[in-house]
Structure formats: structure tokens, C-alpha cells
Amino acid sequence: MSRxxxxxxxxxxxxxxxxxxxxVMRKVANLFARRGFNISSxxxxxxxxxxFSRLTIVVKGDDRIIxxxxxxxxxxxxxxxxxxxxxxxxxRVEREMALIKTQIDEKNKPEILQLVEIFRGKIIDVxxxxxxxxxxxxxxxxxxxxxxxxxTGKVIEIARTGIVAMNRWAMSR
Amino acid sequence: MYFSFLFTAHRVPPLQTAERKTGxxxxxxxxxxxxxxxxxxxxxxxxxxxxxxxxxxxxxxxAFKREKVDKIFGIPGGAIINVYDELCNYENEIDFFLFxxxxxxxxxxxxxxxxxxxxxxxxxxxxxxxxxxxxxxxxAYMDSVPLVVITxxxxxxxxxxxxxxxxxxxxxxxxxxxxxxxVTHIEELPQVxxxxxxxxxxxRPGPVLIDFPKDVQMAEGEFHYPxxxxxxxxxxxxxxxxxxxxxAMELLKTSxxxxxxxxxxxxxxxxxxxLNAFLDKFGIPVVNTLMGYGVNxxxxxxxxxxxxxxxxxxxxxxxxxxxxxxALGVRFSDRITGDPRRFAPNAKIVxxxxxxxxxxxxxxxxxxxxxxxxxxLEEFLKFDFETDYSEWIEELQKVKQSHPLTYxxxxxxxxxxxxxxxxxxYFPPDTIVAADVGQNQMWVAQFYRFRNPRSFLCSGxxxxxxxxxxxxxxxxxxxxxxxxxxVAGDGGFQMNIQELMTINRYRLPVKIIVLDNxxxxxxxxxxxxxxxxxxxxxVLNDNPDFAKIAEDTGIKALxxxxxxxxxxxxxxxxxxxxxxxxxxxxxxxxxxxxxxxPGGDIGQPLLSTPYDEEILRKTRxxxxx
Numbered sequence: 001m002s003r004x005x006x007x008x009x010x011x012x013x014x015x016x017x018x019x020x021x022x023x024v025m026r027k028v029a030n031l032f033a034r035r036g037f038n039i040s041s042x043x044x045x046x047x048x049x050x051x052f053s054r055l056t057i058v059v060k061g062d063d064r065i066i067x068x069x070x071x072x073x074x075x076x077x078x079x080x081x082x083x084x085x086x087x088x089x090x091x092r093v094e095r096e097m098a099l100i101k102t103q104i105d106e107k108n109k110p111e112i113l114q115l116v117e118i119f120r121g122k123i124i125d126v127x128x129x130x131x132x133x134x135x136x137x138x139x140x141x142x143x144x145x146x147x148x149x150x151x152t153g154k155v156i157e158i159a160r161t162g163i164v165a166m167n168r169w170a171m172s173r
Numbered sequence: 174m175y176f177s178f179l180f181t182a183h184r185v186p187p188l189q190t191a192e193r194k195t196g197x198x199x200x201x202x203x204x205x206x207x208x209x210x211x212x213x214x215x216x217x218x219x220x221x222x223x224x225x226x227x228x229x230x231x232x233x234x235x236a237f238k239r240e241k242v243d244k245i246f247g248i249p250g251g252a253i254i255n256v257y258d259e260l261c262n263y264e265n266e267i268d269f270f271l272f273x274x275x276x277x278x279x280x281x282x283x284x285x286x287x288x289x290x291x292x293x294x295x296x297x298x299x300x301x302x303x304x305x306x307x308x309x310x311x312x313a314y315m316d317s318v319p320l321v322v323i324t325x326x327x328x329x330x331x332x333x334x335x336x337x338x339x340x341x342x343x344x345x346x347x348x349x350x351x352x353x354x355x356v357t358h359i360e361e362l363p364q365v366x367x368x369x370x371x372x373x374x375x376x377r378p379g380p381v382l383i384d385f386p387k388d389v390q391m392a393e394g395e396f397h398y399p400x401x402x403x404x405x406x407x408x409x410x411x412x413x414x415x416x417x418x419x420x421a422m423e424l425l426k427t428s429x430x431x432x433x434x435x436x437x438x439x440x441x442x443x444x445x446x447x448l449n450a451f452l453d454k455f456g457i458p459v460v461n462t463l464m465g466y467g468v469n470x471x472x473x474x475x476x477x478x479x480x481x482x483x484x485x486x487x488x489x490x491x492x493x494x495x496x497x498x499x500a501l502g503v504r505f506s507d508r509i510t511g512d513p514r515r516f517a518p519n520a521k522i523v524x525x526x527x528x529x530x531x532x533x534x535x536x537x538x539x540x541x542x543x544x545x546x547x548x549x550l551e552e553f554l555k556f557d558f559e560t561d562y563s564e565w566i567e568e569l570q571k572v573k574q575s576h577p578l579t580y581x582x583x584x585x586x587x588x589x590x591x592x593x594x595x596x597x598x599y600f601p602p603d604t605i606v607a608a609d610v611g612q613n614q615m616w617v618a619q620f621y622r623f624r625n626p627r628s629f630l631c632s633g634x635x636x637x638x639x640x641x642x643x644x645x646x647x648x649x650x651x652x653x654x655x656x657x658x659x660v661a662g663d664g665g666f667q668m669n670i671q672e673l674m675t676i677n678r679y680r681l682p683v684k685i686i687v688l689d690n691x692x693x694x695x696x697x698x699x700x701x702x703x704x705x706x707x708x709x710x711x712v713l714n715d716n717p718d719f720a721k722i723a724e725d726t727g728i729k730a731l732x733x734x735x736x737x738x739x740x741x742x743x744x745x746x747x748x749x750x751x752x753x754x755x756x757x758x759x760x761x762x763x764x765x766x767x768x769x770x771p772g773g774d775i776g777q778p779l780l781s782t783p784y785d786e787e788i789l790r791k792t793r794x795x796x797x798x
Contacts, residue, residue: 019406022355027347034348064533071530077352077372080406 011040012066013085013094013165016055017047019078027076028055037061037069041096041162052080056164085165089138094165096139100146103130103154111152119145130156139163229359230259230390233323236366238266239398242294244285244650245269246278250298252338253325255390257296270650270679273671275302277643279309280669283318284644287630288605289651290443292319292373299325300338303384304345308637311349313380315634316464317441319373320380328388329357343384351379356386359394371402376409377528378441409527413544413552421523421540422556424497430519430565431457432495434480437464437633438502438526442546445469445626448501451553455560457499458569460488462509463618463633465502467626474566477573481509482769483615486576486778489769491569492517493776499523502546505535506634511775525549576780578619586760587736589613589688593620595739596658596686599747604656605630607645609665610638611695613688615765617660639668642685646672649681656684656747663689663716670722676752677727684746685728685754687719690761691792698764701785712791723754734758761792 018024025044032039040058047054059069066084073082086092104112116123116133119141125132135145142160149155227235233256237245245267249257260269272278275297282293293313297306303324313320327336343353352372354365365383373381425431439448445467452459452470460480461468470476478485480492492498498520503509510516513536524531524538525546532541542549580590593616600606602624608617608631623629630648632640645659666687676683697711720730729751733742742755762785767778 022357023343023347026344030347068530068534074406075351075528075530077404077407 009060009062010087011058011060012069012087013092013163014057014059014066014069014073015083015085015165016057016073016079017081017083018053018055018076019080020046020051020053021078024053024076024078025055027078028057028073031072031076032057032059032069035068035072037065041160043162043164045164056162058163083167086167090168091170092165092167094138094163095136096142096161096163097134097136098142098146098158098160099124100133100135100149100155101130101157102133102149103156105153108153112149115145115148115152121145225396226393227396228255228259228390229356229362229385229392229394230255231262232359232362232394232396233366233385233390234259234263234267235396236363236370236398237263237294240292240366240370242292243267245294245296246272246282246285246647247296248272248275248278248298248302249296250300250302250325250338252299252327252387253296253302253323253385253390254298255387256323256325256385268650270646270675272643272675274669275305276308276639277646277669277672277675279306279320279322280312280637280640280643281647281650281672281675282320282322283309283313283640284607284630284647285651286313286318286320286647287316287440287644288627288648290441290627291651292321292370292378293647295320295322297322297324298338299327299342300340302338303340303342306382307345307349308635310346310380310382312632312635312637312640314349314351316437316632317378318380319378321369321373322380322382324382324384325390326355326384326386329386330388332386342382346382349380350382351377353382353384355384356389359389359392362389362394363396363398367399368402368404372404372407376407376411377438377526409545410529410543411527411545411548413525413542413549415552417540417542418549418552421499421525421542422553424521424523424540425455425457425499425560426558428497429562430495431455431497431499431562432491432520433457433459434492434498434500434503435459435461435465435468436501436503437462438546439465440467440626442502442527443626444546444550447547447550447554451550454554456562456566457560458491458562458566460484460491462503462506463631466618466623466629469624474570477569478578479618481506481775482511482771483619483765483767484769484775485573485578485619486767486780487569487573489767489775489778490572490576493519494568495520497521497523499525500538501525501550502527504531507535507772509775510536511769511771511773515774515776580763583736583760585736586762587734587739587757589616589690589757589759589763590620591736592686592688592739592743592757592759593617593660595743596660596747597621599743600656600658600684601747604628604658605645605648605652606658606660607631607641607648608659609641609661610636611662611665611693612690612698612763612765613660613662613665613694615695616688619765638662638665640665642666642669643672643675645683645685646675646681649683650679658746659683659685661685661687662694663687663691663713663719664693666719667716673723673726673728673754680752682750682752684749684752685723686746687754687756688759689716689719689756690759690763691716692761692788694761695765697788698768698782701764701788702768702779702782703770706785706787708788708791714792714794719756720754723756728752728754730754730756732756732758761788762786 121135286293480488608614649657720732723730
């Protein structure tokens, strides 16, 4: 039936510019919970202009849901602009950073150092028994690195920022 | 997901001119001139060269004056006592109405707003005062009613310490308000109040809550009341897209069986007359949702009543058989669509709404039009072409005659439908009727003929029992020269029965009918039809004598239980100059029909249901059974 939107669940990234007022983050998070939208990651920080913040939200759903999310977000008075990020990787850039605390021993140390080099990570803290590694990149890269690291050594703790993303120049024009 | 600390930790400092010049930004382009903190410039309000300094509590009333607020509803308390003290200085400009429960005050403001179109203003205290408004807020939010609710709050320094009567009401009310705001600085107060009224009343209206801490009430500041409002994240689309409007009218031109569905948006945008003109000009049949009553084309044959779960058979028939549906200010709730996949299977849908989020939410629209109904209808009316839908109108008339809305009279029992039908004949045409929720509400919708906009008040979306009495009081306060009739069932009436005292306190000539079937009737009906007649917790065989309660609070009352008493009692009620109540003991076996079972096909309602004689025994005991 033509009425039924195509049911195709995939991940979407939306970039949301909000007025930096008390409780805005709570309103946005609340909205997602109330309407049953599923957030995979959310990141937040100050935007270009003081008084505004930018949220980058990764959300799962079909196209109809995504359209609803955009419309519902605009109903939050403090939301200034909702910009969907282009779904195809050629048209956007996305980055995520992770800090990974891992145990090391004489056996796995060379392998871990090699992995860090291949993935262009950074070692930002070292002790006798372990280190903290910083890795930045598209989410697929971050996840691949984490997986390899887990296979090699004992990962103690992971902290990830969630995705931030922008449309490429060609797209935004 | 508690990120709020990120945003509560710091506030944006007052803007410097240098910063403003750099502020042409992405996202802000949407809004034009504004400050980086997202608020607009304030128009200085200078009197004789001196800025006016005053306390926060006084600013509130100065704002009310500028917003032309002259009626306020509420109950005082510790955290709002400064505001109530200031009220004494505004006695000549503002009428205050004291209620007996904050829920009552909120519903009254809602009834006032629905019947007048002006925002209803409520002032309550913190903690329990604030939480008692929650049901009223949710009711108003679901039905898009403009309210401005001011709640007292403990001092900003005490917030977060679990102080006496402290509650995070902005957190609590977030999903049930259009907008809310905790005022933390006296400097922002005038702006916040201006925005509250602006947001509540523009676009798709809704309730706004302002949390007002005690120290901000007492703080002194300069009062500049901004004339213009510029909120970067709030720009309702008011003008319908000309291309979409043209598309809609082209569909109408080629349609053989068009149908207009009038929703609550028609009442909210005060466009009933425009709509009537549109219907008469093109000869299009019309039905309405529960919130859309009042539409009244000159050509009586065009009107086909309510639709949905308890809509008329012919109304729903029209929806199922139409080839084009023009839905105006409708949100396609599940009570209207039944199974959305079987809703209007033959029709293309033109959906006009001021809220873009409503379009495509429940039902797919071929032609979406985002805009204010006034603008869109005016544009529709500019079109000129010949139409002839007489075959379709003829077809609908036949169905209307073969399947009328009807009920069977009884010699022994008063039929609730009979009471409503009689009231519809005796009360003047501009009467405002506030119905409660449940069977009584549906009988009013079916058997009271509404001919004016904003004349039928009920909780459509939330379905709030206890709504009718306080809402009727609010309607009477806003419309002292019109008759106001409250219709409630015995269950719902007891949920805000304390407001009978408010009627007496202000001697408001509100007329009340309590249809008493000794049951939570609608639930009882579902139990009979879908749960094998197991009447779990729905029998109220211990109801009080409502006439005696009314008399005790100073309200004239009659108790009737025979069909022959109905006419005389309603006559007396309609002609009473005083507040008056009729306690009508009605047939407890009566069900609301037609009925589309929940999630069912609205083309196939139940058209009759058997009486369960067992109900008589359970509700009325031996003497009547």
C-alpha cells in the first residue's frame, strides 16, 4: 500500500542547534524517550556562537520515524535548527574519539604498540601494568580498533564521545 | 540520560554590543535579529526618562495587564504568598477566582480558554499545588488549549535541597506542556512572561508553565515589557503553501465524493464561519471529530455529525466511502480512525494543520498543507469552479435516514439520551455545554445539536473525568451572558465535586445535569461487551444523593427518576436564574451505540447491544431489579 512508509530501519545522524538554556538537554532526551525513538549516541558541546549548543544525535529508525523526529524536535521551543546529516559517507565527515584503558604485559605489548601505530592512535598514559590509548576516527574505525585490542589484551575501561558529524562543503552549499 | 547539569551550570552573561555584531550565524538565519542567548532585544519601556523598578511579584501583574488578562484562577500557598499579596493592589483590574482544588482551578482556566479563545491564567503554590495542576495541564496539552500556569517555587538557593513543598515541576510537566521555564533571575522575568503568552496562544496553542521562585518574586528589577517577540526556535508556519493549496483544490474539482473532516483546529482558529462558507460555496458534506463540533453549514443536508468510535453510522459511512477527504485541524487520533489501515480506504487525503508534526503522524496525507486554517480557508474560498456532488449527498441522506442516531424509550427508566435531547431543545442555541468523560460525553456529542463554535467543551484527548464541572465554571466566568450547561456522569462528577462550593461562592448561574447510572458507565459497557459481563470495580451502588449535596452548598436541585419528570425538570433548569442541579437517575443498562470496537473498522460499528439485566440488580439492588 502506498500509505505505508517503507519499513527500513537504519541509523541516521541529526545535528541539532539549541539555545543554551537550563534543561534543554533534558527536554530533548525526554522527547526521544516519550516518542519511543531510539538513541544510539548523543554528544553535546558549545556551538560556534556563545549561547548556543550543538547536539549530534545518532538514532535508529525508518524514514517515517526520522521525519517525525525532525518535526517533533522543532516543537521544543529552544531548538533552533535541525540538520539531518547526509546518510552516504561520501557526503559527510564523522568522527568519534575513544579513550581505552588496557592492561599490558611483556607478551602483548609489541602487538598493542603496533596496533596503535596502524590505527594512528596515541598513547596518552603509560604505567608498568597498563596504558591509556586515544583513538579518533569514523565509528567503524574506532570499533575495529577496540575489537582488535580486546582480542589482544585485557581492556579495563572504555570511554567514547559519541559521534560528531558534518555535511561536506559540497553538501552544505 | 541526565545531561541537564551541562546546561544548568552556567547562564549566558548579558550581551555586549560587540558580540551582537558577530552574531549572524547558521541556524540564526532562520530568525533574523537576535541575541546570542536566543532572546530578542527588549524594547525599553521608559517613563519620563526613568526606568520603572519593581518587585517580581508586581511585574507578574503588570505583564497580565499588558496581556489583557482580567480573570485569574488559583489557590494560594507559602511559596506564592508574595504574589497573592500583590493581588490586593490589582483588585480593580483583575478578578480572581478561588477554587477548592488546583485541578479544579486549572480545568476552569481551560474551560475559560476554550470558550473565549483567550489564554486561561492559573496561579498556584509550589509542591502539591504545582503537582495538582498536572492533570489540568495534560488535558489542555492534548486538546491544544492556551494556558499560562504560574507555580510558586522555593527560593533559588533552596532548589535541590528537598526543601518543604519543593518539587521539580518543570521536570514533571515537561511532556505535558508546550513550553515551560524556571525563572532564575529577575532580569529575565518580563521577557519570559511575554514569551509565555506568545507561545501559549500562537501556532498550535497549548499550556505554558512558569516556575516562579520566591526570591525572584521578592527581588527588584527594571520592568521592560518587550512588545515584539523573537524566539529563534519558534516560528509557526501560518501561510499555507500556494502550490499545495492549488493541488488540494484540483483534487476537489475532480472528486466525485468529497468530504470535509472538521477537527478541533477549526474551533481553535475561530474559522467555523469561514468553513461554513466554504462548505456552502462548493456544496461539500462535512463531519466533525469530537473536538470539532460547532460546524454548521446553511444547507442542513451537508452536515453528517460526529465520526469515530461513537460517531454516527452515516458519518463514518461518509468517511469510508469518500474519494477525497479534506481534514482541517485534525490529528487523526485512534478514537477517530479505528484501524488506521482501514480508515478512509478509498480517499485521497488533504491534511491541513498548523503543526507540521501532525502531518503524516498517524495517517498518510497525499496533499499536506502546513498553515493556519484561516489563511488556508481564505485561499480555498478564492477558487471558483462549478461543483455538483448531489449524487453523493443523496447517497448520504439515504444512509442517514436508514441508520439514524436513535434510542428506545422506556416507561420505567429515564433514558440518558432523552435527557440530553430535551436539554438541546430547551436551552438557547448559544449555550455552552461542558461534558465530562465517558458515556455522558458521548450522549452529549450524539444528541445535543451544536450550532456554534466553542460551544462544546470536553476533554477529548486525555479523557479526564472530573473535567466538566470546573470547566463549566470557567466558561461561565468567561461568558456571563451565555447559558452554561454542565453534563456529568455520577463517577466523574465526584472527581471534582468540591467545586460546587466555588459556584456558590461566586453565585455563578451554572446549570448542571448529573446522569446517574450508578456505575463507571463506559468501562462497565466495555466489560459487558468485551469482558464477559464481569463488572470489576465499576459499580457505584453507594452514590450519595447529589441533589442533597447541591442543596447543602446553596445550589437549587431536583432529583428525578421517572421519564415523565424529564421535560419539566429540564424546563426549570433552562429557565432558572440561579445555579441549579438536576440529579437524574437513568437506566443503568443503557450503552452508547453505535460503537466501533477499539482498533476496529469504523465502517462496521456495533449498531445495537443487548441489555444485561444483571446490571440492574448490581447497581440498584432489589427495589428496581
